[in-house]
Amino acid sequence: MGPDQVPAGIDVQVPSVARMYDYYLGGKDNFASDREAAEKMIEIGRQMGNDTREIARANRGFLGRAVRMLAKAGVRQFIDIGAGLPTQDNVHQVARRHVSDARVVYVDNDPIVLIHARALLASDPEVLALEGDLRNPDAIFDDPRVTGHLDLTQPYAVLMVAVLHFVFDDEEADRITARVRERLGSGNHLVLSHIYVGDAGDRATQAGQQVYSTTASGGIARRGYDRIAGYFGDMEVLAPGLVPVADWDPETPPEKVDLVRSGILAGVGRVR
Ligand SMILES: C[S@@+](CC[C@H](N)C(=O)[O-])C[C@H]1O[C@@H](n2cnc3c(N)ncnc32)[C@H](O)[C@@H]1O
Numbered sequence: 001m002g003p004d005q006v007p008a009g010i011d012v013q014v015p016s017v018a019r020m021y022d023y024y025l026g027g028k029d030n031f032a033s034d035r036e037a038a039e040k041m042i043e044i045g046r047q048m049g050n051d052t053r054e055i056a057r058a059n060r061g062f063l064g065r066a067v068r069m070l071a072k073a074g075v076r077q078f079i080d081i082g083a084g085l086p087t088q089d090n091v092h093q094v095a096r097r098h099v100s101d102a103r104v105v106y107v108d109n110d111p112i113v114l115i116h117a118r119a120l121l122a123s124d125p126e127v128l129a130l131e132g133d134l135r136n137p138d139a140i141f142d143d144p145r146v147t148g149h150l151d152l153t154q155p156y157a158v159l160m161v162a163v164l165h166f167v168f169d170d171e172e173a174d175r176i177t178a179r180v181r182e183r184l185g186s187g188n189h190l191v192l193s194h195i196y197v198g199d200a201g202d203r204a205t206q207a208g209q210q211v212y213s214t215t216a217s218g219g220i221a222r223r224g225y226d227r228i229a230g231y232f233g234d235m236e237v238l239a240p241g242l243v244p245v246a247d248w249d250p251e252t253p254p255e256k257v258d259l260v261r262s263g264i265l266a267g268v269g270r271v272r
Helices: 017-024 032-047 052-072 091-096 111-121 137-141 144-149 170-184 202-213 225-230
Strands: 077-081 103-108 127-131 157-161 189-195 264-270
Touching (some): 017 032, 017 052, 017 111, 032 052, 052 091, 052 157, 052 264, 077 091, 077 137, 091 103, 103 111, 111 127, 127 144, 137 144, 157 170, 170 189, 225 264
Parallel strands (some): 077 103, 077 157, 103 127, 157 189
Antiparallel strands (some): 189 264
16 A cells, blocks of 8 residues: 555554554555564564564464364354454465355454455455454444344354454453453354563563554553463363463474463463
8 A cells, every 4th residue: 555545544654553563474564654663673572582573473373273273163253353454364264274154254443454454355245344443342243244244143253363462451451351251152262362571571561662652552561471361261261271372283282382482372262
């Protein structure tokens, strides 16, 4: 997208977390402000001994493996909240390798994500892209376009992959996840990944917070293991549990994990 195609009301001088992530993944849908902020984060990561781009790719790998596991188990409906800019192996593409009629609703609060998603998906009747906010899960579950596209009485999964940390108020994150668990209902799945505080010292955390405070999302929260585990409430967390994104693989469970350097933790829960 060139600057001349930017919709009214979008200030491309303000970095977007969606476009920064696109840059980490090697995508082209980003502007100078996004690249500058992303490079700052890459440098902060480097100082901490982490490779931000590698962690972003590992997060994407987790998303693919989780969707594959669920699709192979027969889940054919997905609501992907904080879907991000379309990239390779989007949810519907992974799911369809296993269930040909998989239906997906992509939700994001970044209008540029929606423009790209709709352009890519315009001709696909099984896929819907909607503007929506994770902060209001009921509005997503009750949206007539969602209930018209999916049959929520049948098995489905909600994905909240690398998005909850943009809700940086802890109480709000607790409220959102509690509500999502309630709405999911028995037998349904939550796929979640979240930036992990690891051994990021105060300086690195503050430096990262400083960069993300300049984005349209306004900040980011690194959280500890227990808090992230708490987002699954009393769901059954499926094997291999809540582990570093790179290690999450039910087909090859990790023997030993290095939490400290993991960057992002990931897990899949099923409502009992
Ligand atoms: C780091 S990207 C993750 C994309 C994708 N889920 C993945 O893991 O590959 C985070 C996405 O969440 C979106 N996002 C941030 N806050 C959100 C909110 N409150 N509601 C919906 N989407 C949000 C951003 O616009 C961005 O596209």
